[in-house]
Every structure is written in C-alpha cells, then in structure tokens.
Amino acid sequence: MSKGGWAVFLALVLGFILAFSLMGVVRYLSDLVFPNGYIRADDSLTGSVDSGELMWEVLVQLMGLRDSADDANFAARAVGVLTIFVGLILFSSLVAFITQEFETRVQQLKKGKSLVVEKNHTLILGFNDRLVDIIEELVIANESENDAVVVILSSEDKEEMDDFLRMKLGNLQTTRIVTRNGSITNIKNLHQVSITKARSVIILNDAKGSDPEEYKSLADSRVIKAILAIVAATSEVNQDPPPIVVELHANQYRRLAEQVAPGKVTTLNSADILARIMVQTSRCIGLSKVYLNLVGFTGHEFYFYQPEAGWQGLSFGELPFHFLGTVPLGVSSANGTLQLNPPTTYKMLASDKAVVLAEDDSAIRFESQAVMQPKLFDKSSLEKIRPLEFERHQIMGWSEKSLTALTEYAKYLGEGSEVCLVVGELTQDIQAACDQVAETYPKVIINIKEVNLVAIDLGCLKPYEYNSITILAGQGENSEEIDARTLTLLLELRQLCRNYTAKTGNPVTTELIAEIINSEDTELVIKAGVKDFILSTQFVSKILAQVSQEPEVMQIFQDMFSAEGSELYLKPFSLYIPDDQIVQGVTFGDCVAAAQSRNELAIGVAIAEDFSKPEKNFGIKLAPDLTTTIHLTPQDLLITLAEDQT
Template structure:
C-alpha cells in the first residue's frame, strides 16, 4: 500500500487469480474423489470456479456436499477479493474526478492565452479574447489561480456569455510555482497575462505587495521558458519602480500597464471633449475597430501619407511602423512611404484591409481654405471628487492641458495631511492654474450645494475604497445621483440649462446601464478600458506604444471638433466621409470618424459615434455634429 495505487491494484489482482488457481486445484481434486455428473470437461470446471469467485453463480442444487462446501468457500473468498478490487477501482475513479474538480490535472492545450491570477477584470478580458478569436476554429484561454476550480468555474458560468469558438480551462495552483506553470502549458502558450490582485484604491502597502507578487510571477514565467522562446508577457503593475524592474528582466518580452496612469489620462481627455469615452471604448480591444499593422506585397507605389487614406476602401491609416520598429503617429501628409514601412491602420477587421494602387475614392474639390477656422481657448473649471491613485496624475494632466487662469479643484471626504501635502506639491508645480483642496461630507446635499457644481465644465467622480466593486460603485452612483438632482433643481429654479459634464469611474462594467439612466453622457469603465487593452496587447504587444502615444499630451491626441471648423453650411448636404478626411488634412489633422449629436444618448447607436465609415458613405451632417480627429491640440 505504501507504493501507491498501482501496487495495490496489482496485489489485489494477483490475489484474485492466485485464489482462482488454488480453488480450481481444490475443486479438481474434489471432482476426482466425488465427481458431479454435470461437469463433463475441465473447461466447464474452470468457468464454474471463476463465476463462483466473482459471485455470479452459486453451487447448484444438484451438486454433492463436497462441491457445495468448496463452492461456498470460493464464493466467500471471491466476495472479499473481487469486492475489494471493485471498491479500489471505484475509489481511484472518484479520486481522479476529485483531482479534475480541484484543477490539479495538466493542460494538454497548445498556442493558448494563459491568464495568471483571477480578479474582476478576468470577465472583460475573456470577452475581448472571445471576440478576437472568432476567426480561429478552436481557441483556448487557460486560467491559473489560487482560487478553487469550482469557484472559478461557477463565477465564469454566471458572468460569461456565449464563448463562440473559445474554450476556457481553469486550474488551481500558485502562479509563481514552476511545476504549476508547466502544468498549464507555459512553454507552449502564445501569450501570458499576469493580473494584479490589488485595486487602485487599495493602500500603498497592499499595492506594493501585489506588485512584488506580479514581478515574481514574471520571473517564474521566464524561468519556465527558454530565453529564445518566450511568449509575449503583459503585466499589470501599480508602481513605476516595479514596472521598470519587470521590463528590464526581459527587454522586449514584457509589456507593463498601469491602470491609474492610463485611466487618469483618459479621464482628463474625456472630461474636456464630450463623447470621447465612447470613442476610446470603440478603439481599444477587439470589438468595434482596432489597430493593425499592414504592408502590401507589391509595395506602396510611391504614395505619400496624405494620399494613402484614399487607397483603402476600408480603414484609416493613422501612422507608420518603420524598419527599426519605431512608430510615428500622424506623420506629415507629405511623407513618402518607404517599401519597408508598415502602416498602422484603424479598421474593423484585418480581412477587410486592402491597398489599391489607384485611389478608390476621390473627395470633392471644396475650397477648404475659405471655411477653416480655429477655436479660441478659454479658461476652464474642473472638479475632481475623491482621492485614489489616479487623482495626482489627473491633477497634473489637467494642469498640462489647461491655459492660465483655469481652475481645478479637489473635493475629498477626509483631507488628511498626506493628501494635502501631495496636493500642495502638484499645485505649486503649476502656479498658473488655480487649485484648491476641500474637505466635504459627500453624504450631505447642503455641502455639495455649497460647491456650486453647475459652474464647472466637468465633474469627475473617482472610485473610493470598499470591500468589493459593488460597494465602491454604489458610493459613486450615490454621489452621481445627488449631483443630477442638484442640476435638475438648479435648472427648475433659474431656467438655465446645466452644461456640466459628469464623468463617473465605474469599477464593474455591468453597472454602465445604471450610469446611462442616471444621465451621464460620458463615463469611464475601469475594467473595460484596462481589460480591453490587456487583451489586445497580449495578442499584439506593439499596440501598447500606440495607446501610450494617444493617451499622452505629447504629440497628437484625439479630439471631437465641431463641423463648422471644416465646412460651410452649403457643403453639409453633399458630404462623404472622404470629404471629411480631406478637410481634416487641410488643417493638418487626421479624421477617424464622425459624431452625430442627435444620437448622443443612444447606446445601441454607439452614442452617435461612427468610426471609420466607408470613404464613399454619404453623411447628412448638421452644425450640431462633429468630426473625430487626431490633432496636435483642440484649436
């Protein structure tokens, strides 16, 4: 028994057949001394002993006494041995099932996406991968986590929709254990996503410990693979120090992502341009439009970047990847493409991307110069409610974008000395922007009224602390509803329409419908934004550089600009999307789509956002509508 299950099985089997031999000999001797008339040959004797031993036949009424005694002994021995053998097989079978239920068995898949860790973010990641894997007949996502397999399976079953061509396999184990990593096929995985189990709102010591575990997991993944056969590794880290460590462990193989940094930058941009959040949701991830790298087999036929959009029937080029792997977003329209250049193109699917040697659409010959205008930059006033890891970045980003005389205020439930000190450092660094930090009881309507929230251009409600995403979102939605009620009462009393934009940081993406019904035109979905990026970068690491450029104040950013900057009223009725692309080029901008203001509240119509329509699509635009462009600034 100490040698394990196989030895026990062989021992029981040996005892059974040994007993069969012994009882056959005894019965044979008995037949010689006291023969039964029913037994005519030795083969019948063997068969009768065997079936008695396994309990399928008794001794029979016509047998003599000696035969009956030997038959009873045979049946008793068979009852003990055969039952033990059947019980052992049953126990081993149940043990194997238990191992499967506990997620201890090896994964036999190859070329799969491996997710290390299990957080609320995993649902959005899998949903994105399901969309991205639609063209694959049998895609697999494997999850390794310390959580029980049954618990993970139940969570996924209750929260995931249709998986289409993707299968999800869960395993229980440590994400830093080499044996556990080998068990989930780390050496044959296509890509690895390492999740961070600390939220942005957690204390610094919790985030530091979680970052350390993620870096340890990176080391384990590298140790389990050969250096020249590493999968693409995408990790989520909070600390700049740990991000630097992770990237330096295996330069080029590890891509790091900081939730707070990305979302803070998106928050600032979306608060200053209504509808931009819906654009970002359409850009990141696999659903909707995404970025691809494309180079035709027959070359670029000496076209420049300004001519390039009109050579694609589907998709808009936004930049280039050069032979040295560097990226250029929105190069000069006069840039002559080299044969080694790859185009970064925004399209709905890579199968629809095709370069034509001749233009497929010619824009109308409007006199764009007569109607081109610029927007006057004015001082802005923004309010941030709540303090978490995104708040310092958000304050700094606002200060970089805004002109002198603008105002950015912070409101928190508890203005601690640590928060005040960090806020003062940022305020002193941008002395031309007025910044005040206030302590306000966010549960008090009277104190919220004293802030005069209707005077702000935007109010951003950042997620606070809580036991889980449901509790955090409940607090955010409470503040959101209070502000909406204040706006309604102000409008009823003064007859003045409130133009303040509300942006709520929502942890659980399933709460978005609640936000829409509360009247928010622009909102942030933490899990969706970051999870979409994690999923897409895991399949194409180079996409991360594109996002970093778009989310940064340096270079070009996304803006939603009024149509009046590009066309006169007499031209609006006969426009195609190709005309919009050409008009944006005349302002040294790159047009990615249009925003229809009449559909801004319609979720089924993507909140009026139409990205990358066909170049020949006719557009019935009004002066209330806008173009979505990639530009140097908002003017």
C-alpha cells in the same frame, strides 16, 4: 500501498492473475483425478481434460459470477468454493479500488486539481472583479475560432468560481471556460494548467486602486513572483514564456517585471491610463463613446498590417485612399518604434507595418490603385485655427489618479484656465503635490478646496460654473460601497445644477463624469444623468484582454492617451469643409483629405442627432467606407487624430 494507487492497482491485478493460474491448476488436477464432465469425447481413454471450458469456469467463479454446477462432484464443488472465496477477496478489492480511484478523480475535478489538456489557450492567473469583463472580451475575440479555451488558475474554490462565472456570464459562444484551483506562483500548479502550451497569460492584481499602499505593494510583489514562476516553468522544457500581460501599481515593479522576461512582459498602469482618459473625455464631449469603440473587441480594433507586395513607394498621405473600410493611423517600424499620425510626406518602407483601424482583420483590403480621388474644397472662408478657450474643471477626491489628472489638465489647458481639486481632508502631501504642478505649469490656475464630502453639503462648490466635474472613486470595503458613495455625490451635484437652472433660468452645460468600479452599475449611472462616464474596471479589463491577444497594441494606447504626440478629438466640420458642401453631401474620403490639409487624420464622424441613442452607437461611426456619401449637418463632428484641439 505506501507506493501509491498505481502500485496498489498493479499488485491487485497481479494477485488476481496468480490466483487465476493457481486455481486453474488445482481444478485441472482435481478433474484429472476426479473426472467432472470436462473429459473430451475423443480422449476418454486417456482422460484428457477440456482445458478451455475448465479455465472459463474457473474465471467466472473467481469473478463471483457463477458457482459450481448442481451436477458437479464433491471435488469440483470444493475447488469452486475455494475459487469463489479467493475471487471474493481479490476481485472485489480490485473493483473497490477502481471505484475509489474514479471517485477520487471526480473529486479532483470538482476541486480543480486535475491536469488541463488544452493547448493554445488564454491563461488567466487570479480571480477578481475584473475577470468577467475580460472573459466577455475574449469571447468576442474568439468568435472566429471553433473551440477556444480560457483557463483560470486561482486559489479560490473551483465550485465557487464556476458558480460565480455561470451567474455572471451569458452566452460563451465558441469559448470554453476551464477553472483550476491552485497557487499562481507554484510551478507545479502552472504545469497543471499547461503553461508551456498557453497562447498568452494575463496576471490579475489582487489590489484595487483604493487599497492602502502597503497592500498594493504586497499584491505587486505577488505578481512579480508569478512572472518568475512562469519563466521557471517554461525554462524547464527549454521554452520561452508566452506573452504575459500584467497590471502593476508601482513604477518600480513595472520596471522589474519587464526585466524578468525582456520582450515577453507587457505592464499596465490602470491608474495612469484612466486618469489620462478622464482628462481627455472631460474636455471633449462624446470622446468616451469613441474610446469604448476602440478599446476591446467590440466595434473596431487596431491591427498591424503589411501587404505581401510591399507599399509600392506610397507616402503615408496616399495610404488612406488605398483602403476600404479601414483607416491607417500610423507606422510601426522594424526597430519597434511606433508613430501615430506621421507626416503625410513620410515614405513607407518595405519593412514598415501600418497601424490600421478596422472592424475585423478579415475586413482589411489594400488596393494597389487608389480607390477614389477626394474633392478639394475652397477653404478661404473656413476658420483657420480653433482658439483655446478658457476652461474650468473640477476633480472631486484624491487618489493615485489625481496627480496624473492635474498634470494632464495643466498640459492641455490654455492660459488662465482653472482646475479645482476638492478633497475631504487637505494633507501636507496633497498640498505639496499640487504646488509642484502649479510651479511646473504656471499658466494654469490650480485651486484646492477642503469640503466634507460625506456630509453631502456641496452647495459651496457651485458645480454649474465648471465645464466638467469628475468624481473619483474613493475608498471602501468593496466596489458596491465605493460606487454607492460616488452615485450619492453624483445625485447631489445633479440636483444643485437643476436648482440653479430653476432659480436663474440659465441652462447648465457642466458635464458630470464619474469613476465607476463595478460595470454592473452602468445603468444606474445613466439614469443619474451622466452623459460621459468612465467605467474603470471595464476599461482596464478591455485593454488587458486586447493586449493579451496583441501585445503591440499597448504602444498605441500609451501614445494615444498621452498629451505628447497626437490624441483623439471631436471637432466641428466648420474647420474642414464649407457648410454648403456639408449639406450637399460629402464622402468620408473628402473628410480624410480635408483633415490632412490641417495635418490631422480623420478616423470617423459623430452624428449630433444620435448622441443620445445607444441603438445607433451614440452617433459614432468609425472607419466608414471612403466612397460612401455622408449627409451631415454643421452640428456634426469629425473624429480626428491631431496634435491639439486647435
């Protein structure tokens, strides 16, 4: 028994076999001495026993299925009783052991301790609020697979995880969810979830952006330890670790994570990315809707494409006219460098991969011949350049995103523009950080106001005087508490703008942007009047899911969300095509050619009359067919990848 269940099972089986053999011999000898009906008819003189029938009777008696027959003699009955008694002990013990082992296995399944037998699965280590959005994205990504699997390993109780996911998730389509209980840094637990057979790994960070620095540092350390455990577990079978995607808060931990498994670990700084997105969306109305179509697997995605027959000497400027329903955005070189919106004169090399935007990889079709010839418009009457306007933006709250947001505003804004930071308590560290940004970018005015945000007395801020107001998520015990405070500030700002309009008759064009932690609060935000909002958990979750399936996509996000290089803008068509031609109708191919004349890359259009219609994707149409005629108005906008907003 001390050697475990398998040894007990073998001992019971062996005991049963020995008992069966022993009782079979005893009964055989008994019937030879005291014949009991098993004498063969043709061997009556020799007294030979029908051993087959006899052994069958011994077996069923040993199993307790039958006692001695009524016509049996005393010797047969005595041996039968002894056989049944021995069988009662051994066979019952064997049945009880099997039953107990079965119940133990069921309990292990309930507790999430059993081995995962799946392969080529996406493995998620950890359990937090971000998990639901990640799984929803993976479900969409796995629609083309017959039986996709997502495995979750967490220290949470399995039944609680299953109940939570069952309540939060809808139709999983072709995806199955497997949960297991265990430590994400334990090598044995990693083998239980088949780490060596996983397609990719996502490691969730326990700490939120609003948590204290000490706790975030501890959570980052736990992620690093999990990476080490993955490397150790896969090295035991002489195998490279699968692609690993992690979220880390500190730069030092991100560098360390990438050094642990070079080329296998992709790190994500959620605060940095969200701050950059918030700055871009606050300056360009409708841009967040474009990002929601680009991030994740809903809508259009980024792909790396290379035709089998090569690029046939095409330049990047010629490339867009050889695709249908697909827009090339840049070039990924063989040495790993990536460039979005390269010069139109760049000659495609045979080893180059094109970064393309498509609804699905199956929709990518490269034609050896150009599919259309765009029109060339007379641009003499067009506005040559779009001047940088004076802008005023306000950031409410101080978090790890604030400094990045201030720096990004200072890079984008024109001379004399203003950024106002509103904080509940102005500390020396905050003042020093703002002074540093102001010194580095003197052309932009940076003001700081100390206001009691809890008292909800925001009249002194005059929100109607700003182009945008971004409310950063504060600190709290949970996402519900944090979002409640954000929504309260949002409603107060909205009411101040309404009061101003009622008093002066002047319309307010201030855009309200709120950082929402819980994606379930989206509808509340929309009803509160936010036209352009950021869902931090949802955005980061979409990026994590997408990068887990294609790690190279992270390079695209880092380039696109940065002030350096090309970014996304929504610009009026008056910069590209004469108004009379717009009304008559143009093809998207014409738009692409017009954008190229300004060293820009057109990726779609935004229809003004549909901006408030979610059923029409808020008017956003990405990568339309080049040859389809689009009837536009001067109010519609062209979605472009450009160096700046001019």
